[in-house]
Amino acid sequence: MTAPAQLLIDGKLTSASDGASYAILNPATGLEIGRAPDATAEDVDAAIAAARRAFDESDWSTDVALRLRCLRQLHEALLAEKVAFEALTTAEVGMPGFMMGAAGFDVPVEGLKWVTDLLETYEFETDLGVAAPMGIKSRRTVRREPVGVVAAITPWNVPTQINLAKVGPALAAGCTVVLKPAPDTPWVAAELGRLVAEHTDIPAGVFNVVTPRSHEVAAVLSTDPRIDMVSFTGSTATGRAIMAAAAPTLKKVFLELGGKSAAIALDDADVASVAGATAFTACIHAGQGCAITTRLIVPREKYDEAVQVAAATMESIGAKDPADPGAICGPVISQVQRDRVEAYLRLAVEEGGSFATGGHVIDQPGFWIEPTVVAGLDNTSRLAQEEIFGPVLVVIPHDGDDDAVRIANDSPYGLSGSVDSGSLEHALAVAARIRTGTLSVNGGVWFSPDAPFGGYKQSGIGREMGVAGFEEYLETKTIAVPA
Template identity: 85%
Template sequence: MIATPPAQQLVDGKLSGASTGASYPILNPATGEEIGHAPDSSADDVDAAIAAARRAFDETDWSTDVALRVRCLRQLHQALLDHADDFRALTTAEVGMPGFMMGAAGFDVPVEGLKWVTDLLERYEWETDLGVARPMGIPSRRTVRREPVGVVAAITPWNVPTQINLAKIGPALAAGCTVVLKPAPDTPWVAAELGRLAAEHTDLPAGVLNVVTPRSNEVAAQLTSDPRVDMVSFTGSTNTGRAIMAAAAPTLKKVFLELGGKSAAIALDDADVAAVAGATAFAACIHAGQGCAITTRLVVPREKYDEAVDVAAATMESIGAKDPADPGAICGPVISQAQRDRVAGYLRLAEEEGGRIVTGGKVIDQPGFWVEPTVIAGLDNSSCLAQEEIFGPVLVVIPHDGDDDAVRIANDSAYGLSGSVDSGDLERARAVARRIRTGTLAVNGGVWFSPDAPFGGYKQSGLGREMGVAGFEEYLEMKTVAEPAGG
């Protein structure tokens, strides 16, 4: 049994079901069993949420009262800590996320990130004095002010929902914006629980934070086109990101997009290739490979290719796929039958393209949505398996012929989200890293994932940055004000 109360939407400060009474089932991806229901928010519900957010921004002092924002965000942070055990259990049940991830992206890091952005809010300088100048001969004192964007539609995916929900609503609320949060219909409950904690344990004014859980993409699309919404902050697939940009274009909304990835882990010829192969195979198994920044291309020296393939395969075989409630689980289920079928389609395509499945390669025949951790050899970087984001526990091993070739392979992608470089020579690794066009990069095992570090990508991996000061400032506008000098 899950101790968390049933999922409800939050609109204008009130927790409720959908106005139509409609709901849809929430499934545990490890078992396929129904564990609850979510309100199937209607077009009227979404409209009401937008209206409430607009009203709260325009008619309350939320956008100007920093002390109120600090107090409310600290209350929400404390509520998350107070309900941490139930929140973690809900995440494992609804998302299929292994418990070890709760100490990282599953729970602890996003909650720490909420505290970090609140601390930033307390010390942030909202005005910058540019001093006095004489533009066109007129002595003027210039000031740059930073002000909240306005109403933000935060649209989030199912893979690490609490991380992404908080990485959006935390900075947006801190900046003085009001928010309508729309989670993926595969994982509505953790978002609804975030809304409940905000409603019941904070002094957030009505309408500042709204949570709607429509199942229909058409209903959700209102958030991207409604003129009352000033900004859309979206994390998800690149194709959906394109559609959101198009929908936002007529009203020229500000758009933040964190999209797909096909990141390369590069071992140079002086690296410990076996260690890199083992670590990369481990990473590709985490949460069944359902992470946009996971390194899913292992790029190794040609002369050490067979060794890398063997180590990667042995690593994946040792990990296997386990119940996410098992304390030893690394690779749990994929989120849904649709995602399992998508991954299975790529595994068939691997063989059609001439690849060799070294280990795994099959759907696991048991309740829930399971895929074997899989290593694929024998494909080059032009293959679909090397170019397209699979979002499953699938690693493609690709040979390179030196540093220049490794850089070429890493950059030969529509994406540019993350990656890694390993070498026995740190300066050599740094030199290669500087040539790789990605938004985050690990060198010789360094870890970039932290609330104070900006995250985002180049190319078709998105626009803008999340987390860090840069992530906070995504939710701000800049206003330059000039006054007579000496006035």
């Protein structure tokens, strides 16, 4: 039903230059469902060369009408392939079907349309008027121009959302792109390449997809002087390495990194409601989301109630086959990730915590972890400080607003979070003190194509989505002429 995964290099769908490939596994079963081209260093070099040539020698960077037509074609192609694309995402990523109405498919595809509509009205030039700096009357214009060749490096957890959140704005801005997805989820990226090649007028070389398994082969995307910008989403450790690798050539770097977001229930909140909602959130896609709230901070006198409600909620959700229409929590992506989460569960006990529910690997084919609530730890524990990327929620007591704010901000991360109170004014006052890039207050939803997303501190640099996300892919040029 879905075409085999292929590279897209300079307008051509192709296998790896040496014919090598690697298995794509279904994380729900651990079984092979397809193979991806194991792109060589020569393949990556060819993709970079094609993107450089397309930016320097074609009209893509200057022809807004062409970009509008091509992006609308891509949007239509994605909508036409919706059912197959969603089925592939569930099989390759292990993402439950209910997420397709949000980050799995609908929101990223809506985001592509949103940034295309923005392109239609965006003012690339601003007239600053006449001034006389140093006595010379001059008319000044500020012009926004595409940054150039973009290396988009994306993770495995919500690949279509993150692929399109980079590729859409970059192409709309007039950049050319080399997309390098995670080796765990190369197929959905390859499908995006196929749609571009077969259903759009995007010129050869403007958009390229390479799927090397080797980090060493992919590393050239951060160092090659032909690349003008690296746009990366993934772990903070890898983001640091990319930033360091890009430094010698002073590339522009966009980083959307890890999170350890806090859900705060204030003293006047409905703690049971907050605990249930936060436990539900921590189960979504087996907790494999950078913005998921994985620390629940509740009033000390209501701590036991919060733990009990969170545990009961997780037990009612369970871990199910992502193809099951009722699934909320599916498998984690791989054996490596399952082992990593299991190591944190052992650490929870070593640090003095206990499991209100869960705490174990599920012994069945595929890569499964029980939804888990950890009690008895404070915010200094590694489970409260480090990103686990599994269905694991740590419940922490607080002693009033100041203490709740202190705990929430006592983190190397600052990506997301929530604040709940019986009073909106009270919740907003506390939210203003939380150092994080996105916040839900009393159940508000911030995730939308027009809303900038990104983090403070070690959660990243820059913003994705919204006008701010589009402008990440633009340079600013000031021009003065005699008045």
